[in-house]
Amino acid sequence: MLTRLLRLTDKLIAALLRVVSWCFEQVARQLYLWRISIVGILALLTSIALYILRGGRALYAATAERSRAMMARRAEQIAAQGMDKRVLREDPLKMQNRALSLFTVVLLVALIGLIVWTTSGGSATRSVAGNFGGSLQLIPTQPTPTPVPPTPTPLPTFTPVPDPLRISGSLVYSARLNGRENLWALGIGQSQPIRLTNTPTDDRDPAWSPDGTRVAFASRRGGNWNLYLLEIATGAITQLTYTAGYVGAPSWSPDGQFIAYEAYEGGNLDIYVVASDGSSPPARLTYHPAPDFSPAWNPGGTPVPGRQIAYVSLRDGNPEIYVIDLDRPLEEEALRLTNTPELEEQYPTWNPQGTQIAYHARVNGIDLVLVRSLAQPSAEPLIIGRGRAPSWSPSGNILLFALESGTNTTIVSSLVTGSGAAATAISVTGRVERMSWTAQPLPEALLLSGGAPEDERPLYVESVEGKRDSPPYYQVRALSGVSAATLAALSDRVDDSFIALREAVLRQSGVDFLGALQDALWTLDRLPEPGQPRQSWHYAGRAFSFDRNLVFNTPIPPIEVVREEVGANVMWRVYLRVAETAQNGQLGEPLKRLPWDFASRAIGDPQIFEQGGRPKPVVPSGYYIDLTRLAEDYGWQRVPAGRDWRSNFPSILYWQFERRDGLTWDEAMLELYTQAQIDAFLFGVRLQPTATPTATASQRRTPTPRPPDLGN
Numbered sequence: 001m002l003t004r005l006l007r008l009t010d011k012l013i014a015a016l017l018r019v020v021s022w023c024f025e026q027v028a029r030q031l032y033l034w035r036i037s038i039v040g041i042l043a044l045l046t047s048i049a050l051y052i053l054r055g056g057r058a059l060y061a062a063t064a065e066r067s068r069a070m071m072a073r074r075a076e077q078i079a080a081q082g083m084d085k086r087v088l089r090e091d092p093l094k095m096q097n098r099a100l101s102l103f104t105v106v107l108l109v110a111l112i113g114l115i116v117w118t119t120s121g122g123s124a125t126r127s128v129a130g131n132f133g134g135s136l137q138l139i140p141t142q143p144t145p146t147p148v149p150p151t152p153t154p155l156p157t158f159t160p161v162p163d164p165l166r167i168s169g170s171l172v173y174s175a176r177l178n179g180r181e182n183l184w185a186l187g188i189g190q191s192q193p194i195r196l197t198n199t200p201t202d203d204r205d206p207a208w209s210p211d212g213t214r215v216a217f218a219s220r221r222g223g224n225w226n227l228y229l230l231e232i233a234t235g236a237i238t239q240l241t242y243t244a245g246y247v248g249a250p251s252w253s254p255d256g257q258f259i260a261y262e263a264y265e266g267g268n269l270d271i272y273v274v275a276s277d278g279s280s281p282p283a284r285l286t287y288h289p290a291p292d293f294s295p296a297w298n299p300g301g302t303p304v305p306g307r308q309i310a311y312v313s314l315r316d317g318n319p320e321i322y323v324i325d326l327d328r329p330l331e332e333e334a335l336r337l338t339n340t341p342e343l344e345e346q347y348p349t350w351n352p353q354g355t356q357i358a359y360h361a362r363v364n365g366i367d368l369v370l371v372r373s374l375a376q377p378s379a380e381p382l383i384i385g386r387g388r389a390p391s392w393s394p395s396g397n398i399l400l401f402a403l404e405s406g407t408n409t410t411i412v413s414s415l416v417t418g419s420g421a422a423a424t425a426i427s428v429t430g431r432v433e434r435m436s437w438t439a440q441p442l443p444e445a446l447l448l449s450g451g452a453p454e455d456e457r458p459l460y461v462e463s464v465e466g467k468r469d470s471p472p473y474y475q476v477r478a479l480s481g482v483s484a485a486t487l488a489a490l491s492d493r494v495d496d497s498f499i500a501l502r503e504a505v506l507r508q509s510g511v512d513f514l515g516a517l518q519d520a521l522w523t524l525d526r527l528p529e530p531g532q533p534r535q536s537w538h539y540a541g542r543a544f545s546f547d548r549n550l551v552f553n554t555p556i557p558p559i560e561v562v563r564e565e566v567g568a569n570v571m572w573r574v575y576l577r578v579a580e581t582a583q584n585g586q587l588g589e590p591l592k593r594l595p596w597d598f599a600s601r602a603i604g605d606p607q608i609f610e611q612g613g614r615p616k617p618v619v620p621s622g623y624y625i626d627l628t629r630l631a632e633d634y635g636w637q638r639v640p641a642g643r644d645w646r647s648n649f650p651s652i653l654y655w656q657f658e659r660r661d662g663l664t665w666d667e668a669m670l671e672l673y674t675q676a677q678i679d680a681f682l683f684g685v686r687l688q689p690t691a692t693p694t695a696t697a698s699q700r701r702t703p704t705p706r707p708p709d710l711g712n
Contacts, residue, residue: 169439174204177430179633187442194451212440216250233443245585254306262293290315300354310348352396360388365565394439402432460500471670484517491541501634510579519545529650540668548655560595569640572654575624588623612646
């Protein structure tokens with residue numbers, strides 16, 4: 001009986017070992033197919049297991065044979081001695097079988113655990129759920145299904161970032177060229193942008209509709225600023241708003257039914273919302289006395305998309321980004337996304353998922369594109385790259401932004417992760433102000449038509465009498481109708497651009513501001529002001545200055561000056577107040593920045609004096625033109641302040657503009673003087689210019705008309 005039991009046990013264990021051996025072989029085969037990277041480890045483990053199992057089978061067979069021989073001899077001894085009493089002892093074969101079985105089970109469990117660990121690779125998903133309650137009757141945006149969570153941003157590699165315009169979609173942007181802004185589009189495979197509008201007035205702030213069929217933009221084509229819609233397939237343009245004041249910066253709701261925008265009404269710049277089909281009047285969203293502008297509608301969000309609008313506000317004395325909840329549109333409860341008194345945040349824009357906001361700010365004199373997460377508003381922003389006016393890709397993993405290079409702009413791209421080098425997308429002519437990116441391609445009809453006709457004409461033509469063979473190469477020209485404390489004259493090489501600039505300022509502001517200058521041409525017998533170098537461009541007839549004391553006029557100064565840091569220099573941006581007869585919105589636009597208060601230097605505060613002043617507490621009301629930008633259109637550049645500007649007022653130089661045209665000061669001086677005269681001015685006796693300006697203008701000069709408010 002015992003012998004039969006042993007034989008049966010032997011067969012069962014042998015069968016079990018064969019099954020286990022087969023299972024290990026199949027597991028090894030599957031692991032080879034699933035995880036090539038760990039095949040060596042698993043093959044080694046499998047080989048060890050098979051070796052142990054096969055060795056166990058051999059050990060078991062040898063042990064069983066010895067046990068049967070021992071039991072046979074013991075039986076013979078018992079029979080020979082005639083012993084009837086038998087002593088039962090545990091068979092050592094059973095102990096070996098149990099040990100071998102336990103070892104097999106432990107090895108199998110360990111191998112299965114290793115397989116599970118190596119094949120698991122899941123990751124937790126995170127979501128940011130907003131606390132939405134109730135509904136906003138003011139803006140009844142239709143709920144839409146909860147969007148599918150976005151695909152995680154791929155990890156950066158050393159592979160160069162691809163051209164974003166090769167991914168999908170089309171880009172629309174506004175560019176300032178020849179003193180005005182117009183709209184342009186760029187689609188996949190294009191080597192050159194297509195012009196969408198070509199008007200003598202400004203068309204700017206373009207924004208794609210969610211379906212990529214229309215572009216909302218702001219324009220002065222009707223005389224005042226209003227919003228318009230452009231059907232991209234047909235080119236048809238319809239007017240959306242009809243206001244007498246200023247409007248701009250449109251932003252679509254995710255369902256395309258509404259448009260948020262900035263508007264200047266009643267002396268206050270605020271955020272408004274209007275139905276995109278014009279079926280209802282505009283509704284006001286913000287009411288703070290400080291300017292609120294540059295709205296950006298959240299295209300995503302949970303649980304209902306489109307229930308937040310980001311915007312820039314000066315309510316805390318500095319441009320900061322806020323996010324207001326449309327289900328509870330209370331300004332005092334708006335989320336303050338940024339809190340950087342030393343920076344000026346501009347152009348907020350949401351990623352398609354509604355979880356991040358990109359914007360640009362000037363940091364240490366450099367324009368940078370930054371990204372903040374709505375879930376962690378207090379965390380440090382992610383720096384994407386150098387540039388401004390950011391725009392998200394339709395997928396949300398790439399940002400486009402504009403990088404100025406002289407009078408042109410390079411549109412570059414970067415991964416939102418901030419890693420990898422930015423890939424150049426395209427270089428375009430003019431200064432790009434705003435961009436918008438859609439997933440839809442440009443219509444075939446637009447590509448075939450070539451867009452709006454090109455009829456660009458230069459803003460002026462510099463007419464020069466002729467160049468002499470030796471210095472002085474050119475003459476100076478009197479400026480007809482212009483008064484100045486010094487000679488109202490400039491070099492013949494730049495006088496036509498000044499005349500054209502004077503006419504443009506009169507046309508856009510209603511004031512002949514450049515008809516009365518403080519300085520133009522300096523003769524060589526005049527000394528520079530204290531702290532100023534002798535290499536002044538006034539001597540070369542390539543600089544003009546207006547009355548610096550106009551900034552102190554009361555109660556309303558005709559100019560406002562904003563401090564800017566550009567690189568290592570302190571620069572000034574001058575805004576000219578338009579004529580009082582045009583303060584109804586016909587000319588100019590409201591200020592969105594705090595001017596610099598130079599008068600505060602004299603209030604007796606040592607800290608303010610050492611800082612050269614401070615920003616004004618509020619933004620002045622009314623309409624202004626950007627005189628600095630207009631002067632740049634005609635080739636006249638502002639001048640950086642001197643290093644001692646905080647303590648030496650003549651070094652501030654916000655009142656001076658120069659036109660250098662790539663010349664050095666010595667080269668510019670040789671256009672009006674001989675080398676001996678220049679050396680005498682720098683190191684000896686001061687002399688007069690070779691060609692003294694005449695009292696009257698040349699016959700080819702046309703006097704600039706004076707504005708009606710200044711009389712004849």
